[in-house]
Amino acid sequence: MASSGRPRAFDRLRALEAAMEVFWERGYEGTTLADLTAAMGINRPSLYGAFGNKEDLFCEALALYEAREGAVITAGLTEAPTARAAIATTLGHNAKVYVEEGRPRGCMIVLSSLVGTPESAPVRALLAARRQAGEDELRARIARGQGEGDVPAEADPAQLAAFYSTILQGMSVAARDGADRARLDGIVANAMACWPAGRAGTDG
Amino acid sequence: MASSGRPRAFDRLRALEAAMEVFWERGYEGTTLADLTAAMGINRPSLYGAFGNKEDLFCEALALYEAREGAVITAGLTEAPTARAAIATTLGHNAKVYVEEGRPRGCMIVLSSLVGTPESAPVRALLAARRQAGEDELRARIARGQGEGDVPAEADPAQLAAFYSTILQGMSVAARDGADRARLDGIVANAMACWPAGRAGTDG
DNA sequence: TCCATAATGTACCTATAGGTACGAATCTAT
DNA sequence: ATAGATTCGTACCTATAGGTACATTATGGA
Numbered sequence: 001m002a003s004s005g006r007p008r009a010f011d012r013l014r015a016l017e018a019a020m021e022v023f024w025e026r027g028y029e030g031t032t033l034a035d036l037t038a039a040m041g042i043n044r045p046s047l048y049g050a051f052g053n054k055e056d057l058f059c060e061a062l063a064l065y066e067a068r069e070g071a072v073i074t075a076g077l078t079e080a081p082t083a084r085a086a087i088a089t090t091l092g093h094n095a096k097v098y099v100e101e102g103r104p105r106g107c108m109i110v111l112s113s114l115v116g117t118p119e120s121a122p123v124r125a126l127l128a129a130r131r132q133a134g135e136d137e138l139r140a141r142i143a144r145g146q147g148e149g150d151v152p153a154e155a156d157p158a159q160l161a162a163f164y165s166t167i168l169q170g171m172s173v174a175a176r177d178g179a180d181r182a183r184l185d186g187i188v189a190n191a192m193a194c195w196p197a198g199r200a201g202t203d204g
Numbered sequence: 205m206a207s208s209g210r211p212r213a214f215d216r217l218r219a220l221e222a223a224m225e226v227f228w229e230r231g232y233e234g235t236t237l238a239d240l241t242a243a244m245g246i247n248r249p250s251l252y253g254a255f256g257n258k259e260d261l262f263c264e265a266l267a268l269y270e271a272r273e274g275a276v277i278t279a280g281l282t283e284a285p286t287a288r289a290a291i292a293t294t295l296g297h298n299a300k301v302y303v304e305e306g307r308p309r310g311c312m313i314v315l316s317s318l319v320g321t322p323e324s325a326p327v328r329a330l331l332a333a334r335r336q337a338g339e340d341e342l343r344a345r346i347a348r349g350q351g352e353g354d355v356p357a358e359a360d361p362a363q364l365a366a367f368y369s370t371i372l373q374g375m376s377v378a379a380r381d382g383a384d385r386a387r388l389d390g391i392v393a394n395a396m397a398c399w400p401a402g403r404a405g406t407d408g
Numbered sequence: 409t410c411c412a413t414a415a416t417g418t419a420c421c422t423a424t425a426g427g428t429a430c431g432a433a434t435c436t437a438t
Numbered sequence: 439a440t441a442g443a444t445t446c447g448t449a450c451c452t453a454t455a456g457g458t459a460c461a462t463t464a465t466g467g468a
Contacts, residue, residue: 009464030324115315128382160394169374176318176332186367210444236425249429418460419460420457427450430449
């Protein structure tokens with residue numbers, strides 16, 4: 001099939017990782033082809049040959065980001081014994097990784113493109129859809145808790161999910177603004193104080 | 205003094221308003237000189253003559269934004285009888301204006317430049333400083349409430365301010381994502397449920 | 409060994425970015 | 439009326455953006 005021809009001289013995954021980090025750090029429009037090829041260690045035609053154009057590369061980098069960063073979050077959400085513990089774990093995890101050394105601060109999905117030119121509108125739409133998907137995960141977990149009895153019946157899963165999603169998005173901004181771990185943890189603590197009903201800690 | 209010479213053929217304030225709206229909608233880097241001159245209805249040399257360069261114009265547009273949008277918020281903060289009412293008023297006001305028809309969604313200070321090229325780092329630093337200033341206003345109002353006795357002594361004004369500032373930043377993202385008024389109001393309601401001590405409504 | 413296939417590096421393309429030179433036009437003060 | 443000052447529109451500048459043509463090189467299969 002596609003076995004013949006000159007073999008690729010670079011590690012495709014490593015190059016994609018490098019691209020992901022640049023997009024994550026500078027955003028979609030703030031990243032130039034020159035930035036990308038420099039970080040990936042390849043020439044422009046190799047980039048186009050392996051990944052398509054800039055937008056295609058961004059989409060693939062975003063998919064890699066979600067696979068990497070989203071997996072542990074999804075796992076934490078499903079495995080936690082209660083909805084409250086699940087949300088607390090998710091927020092706490094993000095508070096930690098958003099300010100970790102050696103990687104861009106905040107969430108790539110939130111920060112990569114909130115505003116920009118009309119030409120990059122498709123990228124913003126994709127990111128907005130992924131944010132919505134993240135919120136849907138939160139809502140589903142809260143609804144599950146309601147079914148399992150650890151969330152009050154009168155609670156509104158959609159509204160709670162919107163609230164905690166907003167917290168996460170605000171935390172990404174805070175992380176970019178230089179917030180440290182303690183500050184984000186404090187924000188998470190405050191956010192968890194809003195949990196409905198037994199606010200003094202009705203955990204599993 | 206500056207009375208002689210050919211008079212300016214356009215309304216400087218109206219042009220600045222137009223520039224503000226474009227920057228607010230598309231962000232700093234997402235706005236081109238062509239976008240600006242088209243919206244302002246002037247030619248490029250007129251723009252440079254009246255406002256300096258792109259960065260200077262952005263700074264002045266941001267100052268106008270703060271004068272316009274910040275005034276009512278500062279007034280609401282200081283005039284409210286209690287810190288809780290002050291914060292609730294601020295959040296409620298922003299929930300309203302963030303999704304108002306006929307203007308860009310969300311907050312210009314939050315959205316204009318969170319990521320980008322190294323060249324626009326000064327703009328991001330300016331915006332971050334203004335976000336910090338906003339949070340400082342919240343903290344000061346909460347501390348005042350503590351002094352006046354309507355906020356529990358054991359509450360942490362800095363931490364609460366960080367929390368509500370994060371809420372506002374997250375709400376700007378939500379507004380850009382198409383959230384409607386009811387959704388933002390729900391987020392505000394949840395956020396106010398975190399107020400310390402008598403959470404069932406210890407208002408003034 | 410020769411061919412088809414595919415990746416490589418160099419060198420280029422067009423469009424547009426932010427910014428400016430310059431002469432014509434329009435004002436105030438004398 | 440003239441001088442000095444300031445804005446105007448046209449036309450331009452350089453740098454860089456994303457993207458590609460093309461000859462070269464390296465592989466697998468016949």
